[in-house]
Amino acid sequence: DSGVTQTPKHLITATGQRVTLRCSPRSGDLSVYWYQQSLDQGLQFLIQYYNGEERAKGNILERFSAQQFPDLHSELNLSSLELGDSALYFCASSAPPLVDTQYFGPGTRLTVL
Amino acid sequence: QKEVEQDPGPLSVPEGAIVSLNCTYSNSAFQYFMWYRQYSRKGPELLMYTYSSGNKEDGRFTAQVDKSSKYISLFIRDSQPSDSATYLCAMILPTGGGNKLTFGTGTQLKVEL
Numbered sequence: 001d002s003g004v005t006q007t008p009k010h011l012i013t014a015t016g017q018r019v020t021l022r023c024s025p026r027s028g029d030l031s032v033y034w035y036q037q038s039l040d041q042g043l044q045f046l047i048q049y050y051n052g053e054e055r056a057k058g059n060i061l062e063r064f065s066a067q068q069f070p071d072l073h074s075e076l077n078l079s080s081l082e083l084g085d086s087a088l089y090f091c092a093s094s095a096p097p098l099v100d101t102q103y104f105g106p107g108t109r110l111t112v113l
Numbered sequence: 114q115k116e117v118e119q120d121p122g123p124l125s126v127p128e129g130a131i132v133s134l135n136c137t138y139s140n141s142a143f144q145y146f147m148w149y150r151q152y153s154r155k156g157p158e159l160l161m162y163t164y165s166s167g168n169k170e171d172g173r174f175t176a177q178v179d180k181s182s183k184y185i186s187l188f189i190r191d192s193q194p195s196d197s198a199t200y201l202c203a204m205i206l207p208t209g210g211g212n213k214l215t216f217g218t219g220t221q222l223k224v225e226l
Contacts, residue, residue, distance in 0.1 A: 002156060033214070042218040043157070043201060048211045056211025090156055102214075104156030 003027065004105035006091050012111045018079040021108045025072055025093030031055070032074040033094070033102060034066055038087040049074055081112045116140050119202055119217030128226055132189040136202035136217045139183065143215070145205035146178050148187045150198045151219065157201055161187065192224045 003026035013019055025032050034046040045058035049068035060066075063081075068074040078085060088109050092102040119136045126132055134148075145164055149157035161176040163169045169176045177186040189196055202217040 002158075004156075033212075037154075043203075043216040045214045045216070048213075050211065054211075056208050056213045058213055088154060092156075101159060101162065104158070106156050107154070 002103040002105060004091060004093050004103050006089075006105040006108050008108060009106065010109045010111075012113065013081060014113055015081055015083060017081050017112075018077065019081065019110065021076040021078070021089050021091075021110075023074045023076070023091030023093075023105060025074070025091075026095070026103055029093035029095045029103070030072065031094045032068055032072070033092040034060075034074070034076050035090040035092065036087045037090060037107075038084075041087075043090070046076070078110070083112050086110055086112045114139065115218075117202065117204060117215050117217045120220055121218055123221040123223060125223045125225060126192055128192060128194060128224055130192050130224070132187075132192050132196070132222060132224075134187040134189075134200050134202075134220050134222070136185050137183055138185070138204055138215075140204075140206065140215075141180070141183065143204035143206055145212075146176070146185050147203045147205075148174075148176055149201040149203060149216075151201060152198045160200075194224050194226060197223045 005024045007022045030051045032049045037043045046060040048056040066076045088107045090107045092104045094102045117138045147162040148160045151157040166180045173190045175188040199219040201219045206213045
């Protein structure tokens, strides 16, 4: 158990819908990272937050947005869902100065029908 | 061309063999190099990370980085069936206060009895 929690574990929804994925980092970790893992694209970095502020962006679609709240939990919002958004979504957290040591959560499996 | 290239395998070896996993990359600005292990689509687990060229050893695992050749390797000695997993290389590009990570597609390893 990495100490990072993600809810829900599974999510099934329809195209065009909007969903919110939640992540709670390890106690004391200020950075939260979001990733998408699909069979054809591998693990893709989406976005990083540090203590509530966006710090780095990867291949995140405009339909996707994220935020980190004062209690450091983070939410990833996915809207206008398409079939291709079906994937595993992972959250990871890290603590400075060991920003390269990331602990991953168990993931949320999103299925868009 | 992808920034990080990794042979997807699968790689099958007998128990006790030495395993060599490799990645090449094109962006010389990458600064941190890591190896993750991922079991059955669960959250990746950090195995090794290094900053500079050279070797770093941890138990049965050795990470090797050659920045001049843009090539990193992970060696597993005395491989065990429990090492059967997908191994992902990852690289960090620091960007204005944040960290952008790029992962290889992963190599699937099977260690057979």
